[in-house]
Amino acid sequence: MARKKISAPNTEQIALSELTIEQRQIEGLSLSTVVRRRFFQHKAAVTSLIVLGIIVVLAFTSVGTIIGGTGRLAADTDSGEIILDGLRISGWWPFDWYKNYPITTPGGLPSWEHPFGQDTLGKDIFARVMRGIQQSLTVVTLIGILATVLGVVIGAVAGFIRGWLDNLLMRMTDAIIIIPGLILGAVLGRTIGGNAISLGILLGLVSWTGLARLVRGEFLALREREFVDAARVAGASNFRIIFRHILPNSIGIVVVNATLLMSAAILTETALSFLGFGITAPDISLGQIISQYNEAFKTRPWLFWWPGFFIVVVALCINFIGDGLRDAFDPRQRRMPKLTSLSRQIRELTGGGR
Amino acid sequence: MLSFITRRLVATLAVLLVASFVVYMLTANSGDPLEALRTQNDPASVAKRATLTEKLDLDTPPFFRYFKWLGGAASCVIGQCNLGVSVIRGDEPVANALGNAMQSTLSLVILATVLSILFGVAIGMTTALRQYSGYDYTVTFAAFIFYSLPIFWVAVLLKEFGAIRFNEFLGDPSIPWWIALTVGCVLALVVQAVVGGHLRLRIRTAGISFALTSGILILLDITQWLKSPSIGIIGVALMGIGVGALMLFITSNLTKRTLQFSVGATVIAVVAMWFPLQFVWFYFNNPLAIVVVALLLAGLGVVAGFFLGGDDRTEAMRVAAITGALSTAPLVLDQMFMRWGDYVQIIPLRSGVISTIGANTPVLANSDDTWMRMLDSSTHLILPTAALMIISVAGYTRYTRATLLEVLNQDYVRTARAKGLPETTVIMRHAFRNTLIPIATIVAFDFGAVIGGAIITERVFAWQGMGALFNQGLREVDVNLVMGVFLVTGVAAVVFNILADLAYSALDPRIRITEA
Numbered sequence: 001m002a003r004k005k006i007s008a009p010n011t012e013q014i015a016l017s018e019l020t021i022e023q024r025q026i027e028g029l030s031l032s033t034v035v036r037r038r039f040f041q042h043k044a045a046v047t048s049l050i051v052l053g054i055i056v057v058l059a060f061t062s063v064g065t066i067i068g069g070t071g072r073l074a075a076d077t078d079s080g081e082i083i084l085d086g087l088r089i090s091g092w093w094p095f096d097w098y099k100n101y102p103i104t105t106p107g108g109l110p111s112w113e114h115p116f117g118q119d120t121l122g123k124d125i126f127a128r129v130m131r132g133i134q135q136s137l138t139v140v141t142l143i144g145i146l147a148t149v150l151g152v153v154i155g156a157v158a159g160f161i162r163g164w165l166d167n168l169l170m171r172m173t174d175a176i177i178i179i180p181g182l183i184l185g186a187v188l189g190r191t192i193g194g195n196a197i198s199l200g201i202l203l204g205l206v207s208w209t210g211l212a213r214l215v216r217g218e219f220l221a222l223r224e225r226e227f228v229d230a231a232r233v234a235g236a237s238n239f240r241i242i243f244r245h246i247l248p249n250s251i252g253i254v255v256v257n258a259t260l261l262m263s264a265a266i267l268t269e270t271a272l273s274f275l276g277f278g279i280t281a282p283d284i285s286l287g288q289i290i291s292q293y294n295e296a297f298k299t300r301p302w303l304f305w306w307p308g309f310f311i312v313v314v315a316l317c318i319n320f321i322g323d324g325l326r327d328a329f330d331p332r333q334r335r336m337p338k339l340t341s342l343s344r345q346i347r348e349l350t351g352g353g354r
Numbered sequence: 355m356l357s358f359i360t361r362r363l364v365a366t367l368a369v370l371l372v373a374s375f376v377v378y379m380l381t382a383n384s385g386d387p388l389e390a391l392r393t394q395n396d397p398a399s400v401a402k403r404a405t406l407t408e409k410l411d412l413d414t415p416p417f418f419r420y421f422k423w424l425g426g427a428a429s430c431v432i433g434q435c436n437l438g439v440s441v442i443r444g445d446e447p448v449a450n451a452l453g454n455a456m457q458s459t460l461s462l463v464i465l466a467t468v469l470s471i472l473f474g475v476a477i478g479m480t481t482a483l484r485q486y487s488g489y490d491y492t493v494t495f496a497a498f499i500f501y502s503l504p505i506f507w508v509a510v511l512l513k514e515f516g517a518i519r520f521n522e523f524l525g526d527p528s529i530p531w532w533i534a535l536t537v538g539c540v541l542a543l544v545v546q547a548v549v550g551g552h553l554r555l556r557i558r559t560a561g562i563s564f565a566l567t568s569g570i571l572i573l574l575d576i577t578q579w580l581k582s583p584s585i586g587i588i589g590v591a592l593m594g595i596g597v598g599a600l601m602l603f604i605t606s607n608l609t610k611r612t613l614q615f616s617v618g619a620t621v622i623a624v625v626a627m628w629f630p631l632q633f634v635w636f637y638f639n640n641p642l643a644i645v646v647v648a649l650l651l652a653g654l655g656v657v658a659g660f661f662l663g664g665d666d667r668t669e670a671m672r673v674a675a676i677t678g679a680l681s682t683a684p685l686v687l688d689q690m691f692m693r694w695g696d697y698v699q700i701i702p703l704r705s706g707v708i709s710t711i712g713a714n715t716p717v718l719a720n721s722d723d724t725w726m727r728m729l730d731s732s733t734h735l736i737l738p739t740a741a742l743m744i745i746s747v748a749g750y751t752r753y754t755r756a757t758l759l760e761v762l763n764q765d766y767v768r769t770a771r772a773k774g775l776p777e778t779t780v781i782m783r784h785a786f787r788n789t790l791i792p793i794a795t796i797v798a799f800d801f802g803a804v805i806g807g808a809i810i811t812e813r814v815f816a817w818q819g820m821g822a823l824f825n826q827g828l829r830e831v832d833v834n835l836v837m838g839v840f841l842v843t844g845v846a847a848v849v850f851n852i853l854a855d856l857a858y859s860a861l862d863p864r865i866r867i868t869e870a
Contacts, residue, residue, distance in 0.1 A: 171369060175372040178802075178847055179373050179840070180803075180805045181803065181806055182805070182807075182810070183806065183824065183839070183840060183843065184380075187377065187380045187381050187836070188384075190385060190828050190829075191380065191383060191384040191385070263501075263502065267502075267504050267505075270504050270506075271506060271806070274504075274810065275809070275810065275813065275825060276825075276829070287504070287506070290507060291506070294510060294814075297510060297514055298514075304510065311504050311507065312503060312504070312507075315501075316499060319498055319502055323498070
């Protein structure tokens with residue numbers, strides 16, 4: 001990141017002095033550069049990004065994953081071992097989430113071998129929690145992608161074309177919004193829940209409503225602007241105007257709200273699994289682990305603490321990233337920079353400090 | 355006004371109709387109600403299946419069954435609800451099952467929503483006013499954490515630490531002096547951060563709040579208040595003064611002589627009424643008594659405002675009336691606490707005062723004593739409400755903070771300051787009201803989320819509310835039961851939406867609903 005140094009003739013410096021510090025900082029840079037730079041100044045967001053990255057890598061490499069298949073438990077015909085149906089990619093962690101192991105410590109207390117402890121059947125809680133994180137992250141990603149795409153397309157079409165189509169789409173949105181999210185999610189989860197992919201797709205198909213409303217509002221305002229007229233005069237098609245001209249201008253609102261939607265999604269998924277309408281046995285989700293060990297709080301608190309801890313950390317990370325993105329796109333409500341760094345910036349910009 | 359409400363109602367009802375169709379179809383297709391019978395080898399199961407098929411009308415496609423159901427539901431308008439029967443609850447009519455469940459769930463949801471708004475708005479405003487302070491950062495961070503908490507996890511934690519441990523503490527309540535001092539220190543730190551100002555003021559605020567908190571805690575310990583809590587006339591007087599001061603502060607009339615007198619007279623009147631009201635509470639043992647007394651005390655406030663209001667007569671009457679009405683709360687609390695001793699004797703020995711199971715104690719459910727029943731409901735409501743609030747409050751706090759900051763940057767706020775109005779007036783009169791406008795919108799949104807939260811919380815705390823009905827209904831594919839729950843939540847959401855609209859027009863004179 002090379003900061004633009006100002007060593008211009010006098011007249012230009014006078015002109016520059018009329019700009020605010022903020023304006024000078026971003027002068028002549030593209031929007032994405034500005035946003036990226038501002039995002040990386042947000043310490044909590046960057047930390048969250050790193051932590052989330054570590055959690056993703058840890059969850060997927062440690063116990064490996066499974067692709068395709070029904071995911072049901074079966075006994076291997078040769079060795080008699082329990083296996084899962086599907087292509088199993090193993091990780092570096094020695095234990096599997098679906099197998100029972102001999103209990104090494106009294107009561108399954110956490111130990112070096114089983115850092116998160118074991119349950120009454122001897123299942124390794126670390127492996128279970130990691131698998132749970134994988135599932136939750138899969139659901140969240142699917143919901144995020146689907147809901148964002150649907151929300152943007154529906155909102156954009158409604159806001160740009162208006163008329164009866166807008167009316168129809170918005171009444172449809174109203175009808176979905178009026179159903180409490182958990183009730184809708186539970187009914188859908190009961191229908192084709194069970195595994196992360198189908199649950200993610202189903203929930204994604206109904207989570208776009210809030211975003212669609214926001215995007216529609218944004219489009220209603222932006223479509224009256226001059227640059228849209230200019231594009232139309234230049235002969236651009238509706239499709240091109242929507243996706244090449246207006247959408248980039250409302251990208252901030254989309255990105256920020258997609259992030260917030262995802263942090264809400266992880267809480268919805270875990271809650272559904274807790275009620276038994278989300279991801280169901282034999283597969284695992286963090287909410288399901290908590291529901292399963294709900295009663296064991298007194299005797300085996302670790303069965304309860306770890307899954308909850310990871311739900312909170314993942315949701316918190318996504319929320320902070322969303323906050324960082326909001327600050328990056330919309331600096332109006334940015335936190336105050338520290339006084340020292342502010343005066344340093346002023347010195348650098350005015351060239352006084354050299 | 356009326357035409358606006360009617361039009362809004364028709365539009366929302368149409369939306370509700372579509373939504374109910376969607377939910378009906380989805381639920382009907384979500385599973386097979388005969389599944390359990392199909393897998394049985396019992397020869398009688400064929401006959402059972404046939405009867406169940408007939409009872410559930412399974413031979414009719416769900417599309418037509420929906421309209422049959424709708425016909426029954428539509429008769430609710432004329433006061434005869436026919437929402438079908440719930441097969442899994444032994445053919446109990448759904449309307450019956452809902453009646454009992456609705457009361458506990460809606461009281462939980464509404465209480466949690468109202469308290470969340472009060473706390474969230476208050477905390478959000480203080481953070482906005484102390485922007486970029488340590489207090490602001492702490493609250494913002496805490497709000498982020500609360501926002502990321504899964505409610506079922508919080509509920510289980512509350513059950514363990516809020517109830518089981520707290521009940522153990524209540525069994526033998528003693529507050530060691532060092533705990534009293536620590537709590538005082540912590541509170542002093544918080545209060546001085548909220549009040550802000552220069553160093554001298556901060557030190558003074560911290561000192562006062564430290565002395566007050568620690569003093570009260572030590573006093574509670576010495577008098578063994580926690581063992582046999584009561585409020586009495588002194589408690590009512592103190593709370594009444596608090597309510598009056600708060601009302602004066604909110605309406606930014608703290609320094610106006612006339613209003614001080616009116617509100618003060620009202621509080622004195624309330625305290626004077628304490629003894630005569632004992633008879634009212636005793637002989638008129640009915641929840642309606644609360645409304646009657648609130649109206650009576652509000653009337654006293656109006657009278658006080660009328661005679662002592664001077665130049666600000668209307669304002670004084672209004673503020674004093676609200677103070678009077680709100681002072682009913684300490685009086686009712688007093689009645690509830692009077693029964694504390696008996697209550698501790700009645701409840702099951704092991705469960706402790708703060709209950710973690712159900713919405714009320716079965717023995718007391720049909721008690722004649724309204725105040726005893728209220729006390730019982732309150733101890734059962736505390737934890738689920740707290741669990742629901744933790745998440746809602748965070749949202750309201752963040753939203754209020756952002757909105758108030760935006761409002762404070764407006765020109766009319768600068769104008770108000772420029773013409774020399776005191777800061778309290780600027781905030782309370784000019785900024786606060788405009789902050790409430792966008793908040794009215796998210797209340798309606800948040801309501802759906804709180805209902806979802808209630809379904810989960812009820813499960814953790816074993817309430818027999820709508821959450822339990824929904825869980826049961828969906829698990830066994832009892833469509834009528836699920837639809838009943840949906841209908842209640844849907845209607846509640848519609849009501850909240852309309853209330854939000856009305857609040858909008860009341861808060862923002864630019865919105866005229868008669869022309870909308």
